[in-house]
Each structure stands twice: as structure tokens, then as C-alpha cells.
Amino acid sequence: MDVNEKKKAAAHAALAYIKPGMIVGVGTGSTVNFFIDALSQSRIDVEGYVASSIATEQRLKAAGLTVLDLNQTGDIPVYVDGADEIDPYFRMIKGGGAALTREKIVASASRQFICIVDDSKEKGMLGQFPLPVEVLPFARSYVARQLVKMGGNPTLRQGVTTDNGNVILDVVGLDFTDPVNLEKEINNIPGVLDNGVFAKRRADVLLVGGDSGVQTHKPHF
Numbered sequence: 001m002d003v004n005e006k007k008k009a010a011a012h013a014a015l016a017y018i019k020p021g022m023i024v025g026v027g028t029g030s031t032v033n034f035f036i037d038a039l040s041q042s043r044i045d046v047e048g049y050v051a052s053s054i055a056t057e058q059r060l061k062a063a064g065l066t067v068l069d070l071n072q073t074g075d076i077p078v079y080v081d082g083a084d085e086i087d088p089y090f091r092m093i094k095g096g097g098a099a100l101t102r103e104k105i106v107a108s109a110s111r112q113f114i115c116i117v118d119d120s121k122e123k124g125m126l127g128q129f130p131l132p133v134e135v136l137p138f139a140r141s142y143v144a145r146q147l148v149k150m151g152g153n154p155t156l157r158q159g160v161t162t163d164n165g166n167v168i169l170d171v172v173g174l175d176f177t178d179p180v181n182l183e184k185e186i187n188n189i190p191g192v193l194d195n196g197v198f199a200k201r202r203a204d205v206l207l208v209g210g211d212s213g214v215q216t217h218k219p220h221f
């Protein structure tokens with residue numbers, strides 16, 4: 001199976017968690033795009049979808065699916081999204097597509113987070129994928145210096161403005177032995193909107209597409 005077939009298989013498996021009448025949170029990225037395709041084919045009669053990015057909102061609307069405003073929905077029963085890396089404790093790095101802040105908001109407003117990935121995303125420890133940090137343009141240099149003091153090596157993602165009008169610093173070299181604290185520490189730097197460590201709001205169910213089909217993992221910790 002190639003990587004897209006694995007993503008597609010994981011995305012299709014997530015349909016099992018979508019029930020008629022539900023409100024569904026929808027993440028961002030290539031794996032989620034397969035999930036949107038599967039949703040539009042399935043025609044499950046949900047109440048509507050909350051999008052985690054403008055790209056996802058446009059894709060849902062193009063598929064004829066109803067998009068709801070998070071400010072009108074209250075808590076969401078289920079959120080489906082991909083990840084750039086996921087560890088054995090279901091903590092993730094996200095934001096490869098620059099959508100991390102809205103993703104974290106929708107994920108946090110959701111009762112169940114279903115993470116859909118191909119098997120290349122499973123890691124024993126987070127930190128190989130450069131950590132995306134969303135930063136106000138005004139604070140870019142200051143935040144970069146603080147990240148260097150933490151042991152990181154930040155690079156400005158060229159040509160990218162987030163849905164919130166900000167920039168992304170991609171950071172390598174950080175210490176991921178305590179992801180919960182790392183997430184908090186970076187978010188304490190003035191000028192940081194959010195960062196791509198999802199350790200406080202981690203996934204609840206992990207669906208991994210691999211050569212032998214989709215494996216479902218539930219928390220064992």
C-alpha cells in the first residue's frame with residue numbers, strides 16, 4: 001500500500017464514529033481530505049460540521065456538506081484530524097499545514113478526538129518533525145530568540161500566513177522528554193498564539209493505516 005492508500009484507509013475507518021444527528025469537528029490536511037471525501041460519499045445525516053481551517057471549510061462546502069460556526073454549537077461530540085507525529089501516549093505534533101491553533105481549539109471543544117494517520121506518523125518519541133509555532137508577525141524576532149534560549153533552532157516558514165493572519169516558526173532541536181510542559185512553556189512566550197504540541201488535549205482513539213489494513217488503538221495508559 002502506498003502512503004495515500006494508508007491515509008485513505010484510516011480516514012474511511014473514522015466513519016464508524018460518525019452517527020446521524022451529530023455535530024462533527026473536522027481537522028485539516030491530506031488525510032482529513034480523504035475523510036471529507038468519505039463523508040460526502042457516505043451521506044450520513046449529521047447536523048453539521050465545524051471546520052478547523054478555511055481550507056477545510058471550503059472543501060466541506062464544495063462537497064455540499066453543512067458548515068457550522070463553533071460559537072453556535074457548544075461542545076462537539078467528535079473531532080477527526082490527522083497528525084504529523086503521534087507518540088505511544090497519543091500526544092501529537094500538528095501544524096504541518098499551519099492550521100494548529102484552530103485545530104487545537106476545535107479539538108479542545110470536542111469530547112472525543114479520533115486521530116487518523118498512516119503508519120509513518122507513529123513515533124516512540126515526538127520531535128523529529130519540526131515543531132510549528134504560530135506567532136504574531138510583530139513578535140517574530142523576539143519569539144525566535146526565546147525559542148533559541150530553550151535550545152531550539154527556529155526557521156520562518158516562507159510565504160505562509162495562517163488563517164489568523166500570523167506567521168509560523170518551525171523549530172528543531174527542542175527537548176521533548178516532557179511534552180506537556182514544553183507545550184505550556186512555549187505558549188507562555190508573549191507573542192505566541194499557540195504551538196503544535198498536542199499534549200494537554202491528546203487523541204482518544206488512534207486509527208493507523210498500514211500494509212495490513214487499519215489498526216485501532218485505544219488508550220492503555
Ligand SMILES: O=C[C@H](O)[C@H](O)[C@H](O)COP(=O)(O)O
Pocket residue numbers: 027028029030031032081082083084093094095096097098099100103
Ligand atoms: O496543520 C495541519 C494539520 O495539523 C495536519 O493535521 C497535519 O499536518 C497532518 O497533515 P497530513 O494529513 O496532510 O499529513
